C-alpha cells in the first residue's frame with residue numbers, strides 16, 4: 001500500500017495564442033470558442049485513452065494529470081496538434097507530492113523558455129516523467145452539491161444557479177489550494193474534481209464544512225486512490241455514490257487515506 005502520493009502534472013499552453021486571436025484583425029468569437037473546445041476535446045480524448053485527466057481551466061492553458069503517460073506520448077500529442085490545428089502547443093511536465101508544486105515546476109519549464117506570447121517560443125516539450133518504478137498512487141476527490149437539482153436547477157433561472165455553483169467552486173478551490181496544495185476544477189453541472197496530496201478523511205470533512213460556513217452551500221465528496229487519474233477518479237465516483245446512498249458527506253474508497 002502506498003502512503004505517499006505523487007502527481008505528474010502537465011501544463012498544456014497554446015503558443016502565442018493572444019496575438020493569433022487578433023491577427024490580422026480580431027477573429028470571430030464563436031470561431032475561437034469552437035477551436036478551444038475542439039482542442040480540449042482532442043487533448044481529453046488522447047489523454048483519457050491513457051488514463052490521464054485534463055481540465056480546461058482557461059482553455060488557452062489546460063492542466064493535465066498525467067501519471068503513467070511518458071515523454072514519447074507527450075511528443076506524439078504535441079506533433080498531432082501541430083499537424084491538425086492552426087495553433088501549436090507547448091507541454092511542460094513535472095512531478096511532486098503536492099499537485100500545486102508539480103504544476104509550479106511544470107509551468108516554470110515553459111516560463112524559462114520564454115513568454116506565452118513570444119512567437120519564437122513554440123512547441124516546447126520539457127519535462128520529467130515518472131518511470132514505471134517510481135510510480136505511486138495519486139488521490140482524487142470528486143465533489144458535488146447535495147441536491148443541486150431540487151435546490152437550484154428546478155427552482156432558479158440557469159444564471160442564478162450558475163452563480164451558486166461558482167460560489168461553491170470558488171470557496172472550495174481556494175481552501176484546498178491554500179490548506180493543502182490541491183488543485184480543484186469545475187467539470188460541469190455541480191461537479192468539482194480535486195487532485196490532492198495524501199489527505200486524511202478529516203481534511204475533506206473540513207473542506208465541506210468550510211464551504212458550508214463560507215457560502216452556505218452543502219457539498220458531498222467521494223475520495224479515491226489509484227495509479228492513474230482515471231483509476232483514482234473512478235474510485236472517487238464510486239465513493240460519491242456511497243455518499244448519495246448513505247446520506248454521508250465524505251466517503252473514502254479503495255486504498256485508505258492516511259490515518260488522522
Ligand SMILES: Nc1nc2c(ncn2[C@@H]2O[C@H](COP(=O)(O)OP(=O)(O)OP(=O)(O)O)[C@@H](O)[C@H]2O)c(=O)[nH]1
Nearest residue numbers: 144145146147148149150187188189190191237244
Ligand atoms: N462532470 C460530471 N458531471 C456530472 C457527473 N454526475 C452528474 N454530473 C452533472 O451534475 C448535474 C447534477 O447531477 P447530480 O449531482 O446527480 O444531481 P443532484 O440534484 O445534485 O443530486 P445528488 O448529487 O444526488 O444530491 C448533472 O446534470 C450533470 O451535469 C459526473 O460524474 N461528472
